[in-house]
Amino acid sequence: MSDHHDLVVPEATEEPIANPGLPEHLPRPTDVDPVAEKRAERQVATLFGLSALFAILTCVAYFAVGKYDAFLGLGASNVALGSGLGLALLSIGAGLIQWSRKLMSDHEIVEMRHPASSSEEERSEAVAAFEQGLEDSGIARRPLIRNSLLGAMGALGLPAIVFLRDLGPLPGDKLQHTVWKKGMRVVQDVDGARIRPSDMQIGQLVNAEPEVFFETNSEGEPVIEGTELLQEKAKAAVILVRMHPDDIKPWKGRENWGVDGILCFSKICTHVGCPISLWEQQTHHLLCPCHQSTFDLADNGKVIFGPAGRHLPQLPLAVDDQGYLVATSDFTEPVGPSYWERG
Template structure:
């Protein structure tokens, strides 16, 4: 027999072996859980769910205590400890609700499988009435109506959890969170540029073409809140060939012999922009890949940021050290409700 005949026979055999319709296998045999068969097991599962909800409540209370009792200081350790306490309590609060809901569904709620035939999308009034009844039946199956302790636990946990977010947010807005703090930094006229973290002032003669310096204001640690101020004042200093620089109109005097300084705070969400590519003069933000062109006013060339990095105007003093001409001319960091761009 030829190859052509073999292919035709196989095709004919395949076509006749596939049935037009498959028999409905039906639902598998239901397997009852221990809580369905043993009332003691059911009560034990209920107590376990209540304990998880109570843990959530304790986590919420703990987060409020941590927020008011643990105040971040001027050290990295104090900030870390405060954030750690808040994070752990918040995690316990949310995790307790999640685990309780899963355990409740797996041990106490009805787990009988139900299959329905596919129906038209548009439902008539009888179908809608049946759907409402099904919801009522589901609430009845959950057992919440006849488990008062469980009902109280879930309502308490769910009602209190939003406080873990609302209280710190309201406390910050109604407390010491002033928008003016985002508009200004500690840079002032005559402030020397210093290396981060050593604090050593930088001479213009030490900055060669292609070199990059991470910069902070000189004597920053003498400031009362120097950690907070450093977070806003950090700068990236780069020296380019002056022929490659495209000065923004009105800012021709903001650079010195090809040395330019820009804020390190990304204008997208505030991540540190510190990855510099010498050949393209591009600065890359590692968080969301916003890319800025240092040779062209730090304009955005790629990514979600919607405005250039603010430029710090610089010059030199009588000893040849790089100094700031003034503070940034615009707010640093991402946009906010008083600055849309």
């Protein structure tokens, strides 16, 4: 039988890394001279004040300097805005550096790190160290620095608010109206072909638009084009569906909004505005491909599943004297996703 010996590992008593030693701590002038301390405090507050001033001047330059003026061969507006905002940020940075170098605590701290999670005792020590750091920073007992820093940070928000103006004018009531109006024909969105009720079969879906998108003036130019056309298309796109009239359950006042079982609804989902055309003929359900909102078109576009919070807006239809499908008015409610002004 062989002898067994327990392996005894001596407890480590040395630090994992030899202490290299630290040079003797030398106090800073602001640590021993109250006059130097006050002077440094005023310097930091001045830098924070300059930051607020530059932020305000940036806002002034936004309105005062022309966007097409030149300065040293560069756009004057860009130079003014960039310089003002850059100096505002530089002043805050310089003030924070000056504060930390001359006024915050100047004592070295050593922490031994281990790969395991910290114990409750170590966590308590970390909280105490954080609170000690706040105390050493002097932010509580130096109201001049604290208040000037808060003022500088608050002033930096002014340029951001002013620059929001470049996002364009507020929409006003443009989101509540489309180009649809009484007597405007409903045409296919690909070639602008006009649609008669006899052109559609029960169960069919047609992607459609108002005919004005395909119209031209006397000089052969489009009536609506460019950015305006894209904006109006985003609101006025519709779908036509045909179902058996007996399957339709119109709300009060909508009894005459369809033609022989043909109904017209906005193509824009009321959740986040995705275009919809996934049509289930048997159930009369329209499915949004983005987030699976489902609308029952036989029941006034009511939401039956998904995140959409509003029914799909319906466009009232009629037939003109030439037998083509036309709208009898604009949508009676805003189309598209819900927004801040819509209940």
